[in-house]
Every structure is written in C-alpha cells, then in structure tokens.
Amino acid sequence: MQKDTILQGNCLEILKTFPEQSVDLIFADPPYFMQTQGELLRTNGELFSGVSDEWDKFESLQAYDSFCKAWLRECKRILKNNGSIWVIGSFQNIFRLGYIMQDLGFWILNDIIWNKPNPVPNFKGTRFCNSHETLIWCSKNKNAPYTFNYKTMKFLNNNKQEKSVWNIGICIGNERLKDASGKKIHSTQKPQSLLEKVIMSSSKQGDLILDPFFGTGTTGAAAKKLNRHFIGIEQNELYVEIAYSRIEKVKTLSNELIQGKLETKPPRVSLEMLKCAGLLSENEKFYDKNKNFICTLTKNNKVKDKDATLSIHKMAAKYLNKENYNGWNYFYIFKNGDFVSIDSLRYGYEKLVNLKDTI
Amino acid sequence: MQKDTILQGNCLEILKTFPEQSVDLIFADPPYFMQTQGELLRTNGELFSGVSDEWDKFESLQAYDSFCKAWLRECKRILKNNGSIWVIGSFQNIFRLGYIMQDLGFWILNDIIWNKPNPVPNFKGTRFCNSHETLIWCSKNKNAPYTFNYKTMKFLNNNKQEKSVWNIGICIGNERLKDASGKKIHSTQKPQSLLEKVIMSSSKQGDLILDPFFGTGTTGAAAKKLNRHFIGIEQNELYVEIAYSRIEKVKTLSNELIQGKLETKPPRVSLEMLKCAGLLSENEKFYDKNKNFICTLTKNNKVKDKDATLSIHKMAAKYLNKENYNGWNYFYIFKNGDFVSIDSLRYGYEKLVNLKDTI
DNA sequence: CATTGATATGAATCCTACG
C-alpha cells in the first residue's frame, strides 16, 4: 500500500479498498452534525461564522448513525489486531460514536477531554460555554493488545502520570491555514499539538496511521514530524492540495523520545536461566535489603524458608505482609563480598548473551 | 406528593407511581457497569476497593441498555415540560446514556466534565489516568424552555461566563461517609459541591428535585442547603437510614443569590409608557452618543430619519451597519440642557411608579 | 523598540414573552 499519500474521493468507498489489518492507528475527525439553526449574531451585532458546510448536513440522527456505523465498521476491518483507534466529537455526536463503537466490539481504553482555554463564548448566555471536545480511544477488541507509550507520556508531563483531561488551545494565529484573503480554509482545523499527543502516546516510530477525514492534513503533518507514516482520505480537492503543500514543509524529528527508547522493557530472564548461566548457584541464599537471611533457592526455582516453599513474589509479599510483590526487587544474594540485587543479575545475563553473539 | 423524603425500594417500580410532569429537576447517578476484571491491586500490593457492588452488575451491555431505557423513559414522563435532567457517568456507560437520551427525545444542552484534580491513579500504567467523569444536561424536548441561572453562575465564577469543564475534588476526608470501622459506606459518593453547582445552575428556589439513585443522599443534602425540595429513591435500607440522618444535620441557607435575585430582569418600560409618563414628548428628537441628530419619534413609537421609519433597534443597527442592535443603548435625547440616554429614562419611570405606590 | 488600545475571530445544537 502506498504510504504518505492522500486518497481523494468518497471516504467509505476508499475505505472498502483497504486490505484487512493493514493500519496501526486510526484517527477520525468526522462531521459533527451540529444541527445549528438560523444565524447566530455576536453581541456586537455581527454575524458569527461557524460551521455551515455542506459536509456537516445530514437528514436525521438516524442517517448520521448509519453513516458512522458504515465507516467505523470498515475501520475495524482495516485496523491491525494490535492497533487502536481515536475518534473526536462534541456533545452533538460523541454519544452516537461511542455507542456505535461499543456495539461494533471496539474496547474503550479512555475518553480524553480536550479542554480549550480559549473557546468561543456562549454569546447569548443560554447555557454553559462549551469549552471542550471529547476523544474516544479504543483497542480493536476487549482483550486485544495495543501500544501505549506510558513512560514517554509521563516524561512529557513533568514526570507525572498523564491524565484524561488535556489543556490545549484551539487552532488560531499562524498555525491556522488561511487563503489569500485571510479567510480560514477549513472551518474546523484541529491544533497540531493535539494530534501529536495522540500519535506520540499510541503509536510506534514507523507505524502507519490512517485518517479517513483528512481535511487539511493535520494528522499527516504530525505523523511526518514524529517519524510515522500516514494515509489520508479526503473528498475536497482543495483540502487535498493544501494538505500536500503543508506536509511538504514539515521536518521529521528524530530523537530517543520519538524512537520510543523510554518504552524499552527490562530484560525478562528467569531464575532457571540465571542458574544455567552460572549467575545463581543451586541452594543460593536470598537476603532482604537489610542483609537479613530470608530463604533458599530450590531445584524447581521456588524459594524455601522455615515454614513454606513459595515463588519469589509470594515469599516477598509474605515478608512485607502484602497481597503481592515483585520478588525481583526484594531479594539480594551475597557475591564476591557484596550484596547484589537478583534483578541486577538479569542485566548481567543480557551482557553474557550479547557477548556470545559476537563470537 | 410528599416532599423531602426518601422512597425505599425498586427504582423503576417507584418511578412508575409518580404522576406526569411532577418534578422540576432530575439528577441521576446510575450504576456504571464498570466490568472490572477480577481484583485490582495497588502497586504496593494492597487490594484496591473500587466498585464491585452487586448493584453494579449487569448481564451484558444490552441488559444495561434496557435498564437505562426503562428508567430514563419514566424520568421523561415525570419531568415537567420546563424541567431539565442531569445524568452522570464515566466512559463505561456515558455513551449508552447519552445515546438513549437522544433517542428518547431529550435535548442535550451541555455535556459537563467533572475534572478531578485528585483522581485515583492508573496503578498499572496501562492507559491515561481516568481523571474525569461526564455529566449530560438535557431539556425535555428540542424547543422546551428550561431554567438556567446564567448570571448567578457567572457571579460565582469571578464574573466570567461559566464553562463546561468543572474542577472539583473527589469526595474525601470529613465529607466522605464512613462506618464505625472507618470503611467508606458508599463506593461512589459524589462531592456535595458538584451537586450544589448542578442545583444552583438549573433550578429555582422551592423547586422539587428527584434523584432516582439517591445513595447516601448527597442530592438531598445539597437541595436542602440551597432551599430546594427533594425526593430520593434508594433500594439499600442502610443508605436510606444514613441519608436521613445526614440531611437532618444540613442547614438551609437563604440569601439573595440562592433566592435567584441576580436573575431578575431589568425594568421593561416601553416607549409608549415613557410618553404617557411625560418623560418623552411626541416628535422627540433622538441623537447618538456623539450628539449627532439621527431621527424623530413617531406616533406609533417607531423612529423616522430622512429615508425610513423603523423600530429603535433596527434604526440603531442601520447606523452601526450591523444586523441588529439594542436601540435603548444607542439613542439619547436632549433634556434640560443635557444629553440623556433613553434607557436611563426607564429607570426614572420606575421611580415615578414607586412614588405613586407610596401615596 | 516597547507599550497600549482597538479590532477580529474561533466545531454554536445560542431569546422569549406575548398575542
């Protein structure tokens, strides 16, 4: 499949041409079906120009549901089994989207609130100012695996776990694409930082990202910047043209964060492997961090104290009076005159293996 | 109907006993259908006691839908035509609720995000920390009137229009109801300030508020404090007992804010009334704020310039080159050697009337 | 150049009482 390209034409028909399980991530920003009525005047009497595009008009809520069911069903077919999908909407449509996605078997991982510090006010004072939009993030099925770059997101959030409410300004100023007369080209252009957060959190370097409602290409720009591939689908020829020239100018970053280095897992080496490599002896004595002797390693890789034979995890939990605990982080052995964490032995094993590979 | 009471028993059956159009406001905090998988452990190995109550168990998503359709349909029947309804939920159930409410003909006014500064973290680092819940606020039908205390909410928000994302801490500390052993009594007790904001914004003093999932009575406590009436429905006898004793202790406030004084409209005095009171003469000359003569008052309370005869609003808009404008804030007359806003004359009229009343 | 003030504008289900 051709990557980093925009397919111009009808969204649903183009989606049907994709092979099964062919994309890693989907971001969809469909029409919201706003159902606005008449004109809205600003408080100074001027006309407010919101969304009055033809593409946002539907016959009824039922017609909107059918449309969404169709493209979401295709998205499910196209998505890889370990991929995930994001959709964005507002109160007018997000409950339709979420309901349909659950019915199709998508499994909701989070609903994310895009909180806008600078929303359009409610000019007439008739309701609360609508200052947010909602994104729904789903894996393909209930127990399907998915990519979540937890440590990267934590690092980017002052080393605090990232939450489900994101404060991001709306797309204005230089970022907003305008025509020669200064008029906005797309009525609902999303801020690129929103897309970057989506892509950064839930895809890997080199992944293929599909945006079935590409518009002026914010998803493509963010994907290129973060060293991912994209495919866009967009009906409007002008949008396609603008998106291409916009993405052309984007430079791809490459650093350890974007490469996902923070997400590399510690080595998973078993007690058995450590014994085979000679890093643990049979009947090795295990101590706690205060150098108290706790238990002895057995032949079948359990540990034994005076009362019981347990896994290293259950044994650690027993001494901490907890339900569960990671024994790798609890036990030490005495080696060459020093106490050494059993977890650190696993890094030693990794080194030995790498050494072998070089012979 | 008995007010300020809790009906103990099956929610749906009790709802069916209510007469049509009998309550002003509904707040519903239904079971969430969390579908948690087995036990959830904190990182230190302790068991996390989230929501695993019997009342949160449903056979399937379809069973949950049917249940919600049934109680929401009754709520629609019971709600007054100028009433409104709030429901609260999280990503597990809010899309079911919103979809069903739209299908039942409720008209969404806002979706409100309860953003928690102190959420339960995601212990396993598998997703974004779910740090919010969503409330949906609906009027009974598309064009139905509803109460929204806009100015009160603005006043309470540093005189800025209130938005759709509310930052409110979760219910902890002294506010959280606990049993003798210090264990929380209800697993999902809501913070009272959340309920106060709901009630303050969308009901009037003396209104009747229904909570079909009353729990330990947060809605009742907030209603009593803000001088509203409540009816609660709750199956669990222990919750009912605790709610009664809790609400007993609440003191009712009464000040101008709670009485809704900020929502009273300014005097509506017509041009005709001002003429009758002698505050405007026939053929009065109208000027703009820069003392330029614009137009003349006519017998039928329009104004006439050299080209046309229009309402004061249309005339003001014409000179400002706007679609619309409030003429009361645009025109001045020359009186006793000074230029006076025609709007200020209306306050003068009010004084005259009050003077008469004292004779 | 720095500061101040006026103006423009952004996914909007945006009035209501009365006849």
Next chain:
DNA sequence: ACGTAGGATTCATATCAAT
C-alpha cells in the same frame, strides 16, 4: 402552535495601529 416585537448578550488571543 406559531409569528413577531422587544431587547439581552462575550472570552481569550492574535494582529495591527497608534503612541
């Protein structure tokens, strides 16, 4: 129910002109 007259209502930010 529906049309119409009367009249109530805005926040944050970017840009640009003026000082």
